[in-house]
Amino acid sequence: MNEKPKSRSRATELVGRWAFRIAAFEFGFVVLQAMTFGYGWLGADPVIPAAFLVITDALMLSLTALLTVIAIAAQLASRSVMWHPIAALTLVVAAVIVAFNCFQGVFGD
């Protein structure tokens, strides 16, 4: 039942699985940040940690999104799509929305 289709290489599967694992970690990390800044755990003006996390998130979410798109494209080309990269893309989009709202709260008006 779990035998892999012949059209899909091991590299294609690995890229998909790792895209999901990294996206899941990213999402959890962003939710933790939203709670930290939302509940004011770092005080009234946590500018330094917030600036650091804006940069970290922008880098990591961009790279994760790129990896996810590559994983989906590779699996579509092989005509054999696993659920991992689709879930990864959903998590990346959700993480971007949560992060944007979180930092809008810190740096916005």
Added chain:
Amino acid sequence: MSSTSALARESWLRAKLWGTIFGVFSRGITTYDASGQPKPLSQKITLPDGPLIVVANHSSHADSVALVAAIGRVRPVLVVSAKDYWKQDATAEWLSAGLVGTWPISRDGHGYDDLAAVRPKVEAGAVLVVFAEGTRSVDGKLQEFHSGAFRLAADLGARVLPVGIVGAFAALPKGATWPKRLPYNLRFGVPIDVPSAEPIHTDAAAAQARAQLSEMLEQPVEDNPQFGWSRVRRLAFGWVGLAVIFFWAFGEGVFWPLIAEMPLMLLIVTVGWRWRGLLLTVVACIGSALGVLATWWLVDHGFNPPSPLTTPLMFEIARDQLTSNPDTAFWRQMFNGIPVKVYAHEAGALHLSLDQVLLALIPRMLRIAIIGVGTWMLGSALSRWLKSCLGMVQGICLALFPFGLWLTVGYWS
């Protein structure tokens, strides 16, 4: 000619890409010339002039990309690969052709025709990498050689350069999914001439290449720190490093716009579990404290040092906090991004007493100590990883720093 320059450009980009990846996922690549002189990957290797075929041992998927990372910096490079394996699907083809730069050949008996078709590229200067064993070794030992590379060298008038890849089998053997973080050594041998494609000459050349490779593979893998790490560590253990940290921290307390912890973090990651880490942190604390005291004294006596990259709102907030509760104001400075020189300036303008300013130095020095000791411990714990990629990590941090500064200044504008 243009296709060769395009290949040279692609090879250079691939070399940089794989060099970066090896920097993160291995303990770095060290190359050795024929005399055994080691060089980190960041220093270019010297290759013989003219048409060249590199013959290397093959025990890992990392072999091809390690060679691309080292050779692609100096000459265009193509790696012979198995058509049946690397053209299985779109991902495999994209990985091999796009990211590695392969020259696929069939393994159904017509391989030499595919191999010979690379002639114009080799004559134009591309280095062809051939794994003469034909497939990856399952036990890391050298297998029998096929003759194709040596026949091709004779046909092209190219020389054969044996390169021993040591460490790749331990890091990523056949069947492994994820590489272990280990060092790679590329040992370059002595070039071999192949006078003709007669079996007597190709067999002799193959025997010579095999003998050189056998000798190289007997060498132990050396774990050498890469270029950036060595330089930074030397600075961290010298007087110059101490002076930079002290004057930077002092200057930041007076007029300098970049945080005191910046050079401290850059240097302290390399010192390991040595007392030097503590010394660097203490020097940064003392420098910053003296800078704050200097600014307070200057403003108290009517001199106003310049304050670049600050805003009127920063001064207003600092003044409010110092007026309402001078004991907690500097504690709030730890996270809020307002430079300490602004607080020192306002402390002088409000004519706070020396006792009050000395008490205010506690949170200032505490922040430097926390960041310094934290980075020291992190650097020591990750030193095996950082040794191969410190330059890249610090380069990325420095490139991103202005964005963080812009966010902070923007917040207080």
